[in-house]
Amino acid sequence: MEKRKRFVRACVVFLLAVLVAFPSDMAAIQAKAAGSTGKSKILIAYFGRFGNTNFGKNVDATSSASIVLNSGKKQGTTEYLARQIQKQTGGDLFRIQTKKKYPADFDKLVGKNHEELDQNYLPALKTKVKKMKQYDIIFIGYPIWATDAPQAVKSFLKAYNLEGKTVIPFCTHEGSGSSGTYKQIRKLCSGADTLDGFSVNAEKVKTKSTQEKLKSWLNRVDVKSRSAKAVPITITIGNRKLNGVCYNTALGKQIMKKFPLKVTMDEFGGREYYGDVAKKDRPTKKSKGKLGFVNGDITYCFENDTMAIFYNQSDQPDLSMRVNCIGRVTSDLSVFDKLDDSVEIVFDYKK
Ligand SMILES: Cc1cc2nc3c(=O)[nH]c(=O)nc-3n(C[C@H](O)[C@H](O)[C@H](O)COP(=O)(O)O)c2cc1C
Numbered sequence: 001m002e003k004r005k006r007f008v009r010a011c012v013v014f015l016l017a018v019l020v021a022f023p024s025d026m027a028a029i030q031a032k033a034a035g036s037t038g039k040s041k042i043l044i045a046y047f048g049r050f051g052n053t054n055f056g057k058n059v060d061a062t063s064s065a066s067i068v069l070n071s072g073k074k075q076g077t078t079e080y081l082a083r084q085i086q087k088q089t090g091g092d093l094f095r096i097q098t099k100k101k102y103p104a105d106f107d108k109l110v111g112k113n114h115e116e117l118d119q120n121y122l123p124a125l126k127t128k129v130k131k132m133k134q135y136d137i138i139f140i141g142y143p144i145w146a147t148d149a150p151q152a153v154k155s156f157l158k159a160y161n162l163e164g165k166t167v168i169p170f171c172t173h174e175g176s177g178s179s180g181t182y183k184q185i186r187k188l189c190s191g192a193d194t195l196d197g198f199s200v201n202a203e204k205v206k207t208k209s210t211q212e213k214l215k216s217w218l219n220r221v222d223v224k225s226r227s228a229k230a231v232p233i234t235i236t237i238g239n240r241k242l243n244g245v246c247y248n249t250a251l252g253k254q255i256m257k258k259f260p261l262k263v264t265m266d267e268f269g270g271r272e273y274y275g276d277v278a279k280k281d282r283p284t285k286k287s288k289g290k291l292g293f294v295n296g297d298i299t300y301c302f303e304n305d306t307m308a309i310f311y312n313q314s315d316q317p318d319l320s321m322r323v324n325c326i327g328r329v330t331s332d333l334s335v336f337d338k339l340d341d342s343v344e345i346v347f348d349y350k351k
Contacts, residue, residue, distance in 0.1 A: 041227045042091030043129065046141035047152050048172075049109070050076030051095050053102050068206060077172045077202045082141045084214055085170065089223050091139070096156045097126040113145050122155040129160070136227050137166045138192075140185065143202075144173035149181045154188060163191030166226045170198040172205060193230065193245060193330045195221065195294050220292035220317075225249050225325040231256065232350035235298075235309070235329055237343050242335065243350065244298065246327035251300060254283035255326050260348040263307050267341045269316055274301075274308035275345075289322030296333055298347075299323035309345070311336035 050067055068080045075083070079095070086093050100123065103109045116123065129135075142153045149171070157167075167189045169182050178199040186194035198217045204210050230245035231252070246252045255261065258281040265275035272293075277300070286302045293299065293310040300307055303321045311333045 039134070040091045041134065041136040042089055042139070042223060043094060043132075043135040043137070044082050044086050044089070044091050044139040044141070045094040045096055045129070045156060046076075046078050046082035046139075047096040047150055047156070048076030048078040048141075048143055049102065050074065050079060052098055052152070053104050053109075055104050076143075077205055078141045078143050078170075080205055081170060081172060081198075081200065081214075082139070084211070085139055085141075085218070088215065088218050089139075091137075092135075094127075094129055096152055098123045098152050098155075099126050100124075110146075113150065116151040117146060117148060121151060122158065123152050125152065125155050125159065132160045132162075135165065136229070137168065137223060138162065139168045139170060141170045141172075142181075144171055144176055144179055144181065144199075147176050147179040149184060153185075157185065157188045161191075162189045164230060165189075165192045166230065167192045167194040168197060168221060169194070172200055172202045174202050193328060195296075216292065219290050220294050222290055222325045225252075228252065230327070233259075233327060234348050234350050235331075236346040236348070237335070237339065240335060242329050242331040244296075244327055244329045244331070244347075246298070246347075247325065249287075249325075250285050251283055251287055251324050252326050254285060255300065255347070256349070260346050262344060262346050264342065264344050265307070265309065267339070269314055271312045271314035271316060272308045272310045273336065273339070273343065273345070274306050277305050277307050287324050289324040291319045291322055292317055293319070293323065293325075294328075296328045296330065297323075297325055298327045298329060300326050309336070 055067070067074050068077055069075070070080055070083065082093060085091075103112055115121070140153065140157065142149050167185065169178070169185050171178050171181060173179075178197060182194065182196050198214060200210050200213075225247050229248040231248055233244045233246045233256075235242040235244050246256055261281055263275045263277055265273035267273055282305050283300060289302070295311060295313060297310045298307065299310065301321050301323045307326070308323065309329060311329075
């Protein structure tokens with residue numbers, strides 16, 4: 001009897017060891033492997049050739065542009081970037097996989113991709129994110145294929161209701177940059193707030209300068225503020241009414257208490273409108289802030305008690321004073337190019 005017990009115990013230990021050594025691609029297990037609690041508000045979903053192709057065993061990081069080595073482990077280029085983002089933001093990793101694998105041969109893959117594009121064919125996916133509802137922020141990563149996002153990414157985005165979420169694209173490429181893909185993704189994620197993303201040339205994905213750029217971009221994105229619930233607001237400038245969101249953070253709540261909040265703002269540097277906040281409307285609970293922004297950010301600066309709307313990275317994307325993210329203008333930002341130098345802006349709840 002004792003012998004049998006020992007045998008069963010040995011089998012359980014062996015099975016556990018196998019599970020730890022060879023994690024499956026299932027989303028939940030990926031999330032565990034990435035150190036997530038399973039309760040994160042951030043999802044980092046990515047697609048790439050690696051994991052969607054039966055590469056032969058002899059294909060390695062030297063013979064394929066789509067494989068990089070991370071601490072001796074083979075990974076896809078976009079996957080590598082996804083894992084770097086996960087390292088810095090926490091969150092759950094999810095590999096987008098199609099039911100049918102793509103051809104390993106590069107030319108055949110190019111042909112297959114053109115066929116899918118021409119027919120606007122959306123390939124069926126193998127797995128689904130189980131609790132999409134729990135995520136407020138969805139990073140979506142992909143390689144540029146034919147100056148476009150792969151069709152599998154479109155299948156993924158179309159499979160969920162992303163209303164009220166913040167979608168943040170990132171991509172890898174070999175020269176064509178992000179092309180028009182952020183705009184396309186914005187169109188596919190109706191009701192979500194889609195930010196402009198981060199793109200990197202595959203050749204440079206592992207360099208120190210990319211790591212620094214990624215860190216600086218993530219700092220500008222300010223995932224922490226954006227993980228709070230986004231309350232729909234309006235931003236009225238004369239007869240123009242823009243849509244936006246205010247994050248339900250400690251700062252956002254203080255600002256929303258003052259709605260309708262009127263601020264006279266002046267243009268500065270081809271990148272922002274900013275203006276003093278009246279004493280009676282100033283928030284009291286301070287936060288640290290950041291020295292950068294993403295386009296559309298509505299911010300508060302505790303150093304000079306001003307609010308700003310940033311509409312263009314311009315050639316001065318780094319700030320000399322820290323600003324705190326309150327919310328974001330989600331309407332088309334080109335309006336700001338046509339405004340007078342000084343305008344009265346009213347922030348209010350969307351009715
Ligand atoms: C079918 C296909 C089409 C591609 N088209 C482009 C392109 O139009 N522009 C570009 O810069 N890179 C292009 N690339 C290169 C990939 O974007 C680049 O190698 C990417 O980093 C691969 O990421 P992955 O390893 O995660 O799949 C293409 C690659 C493939 C396989």
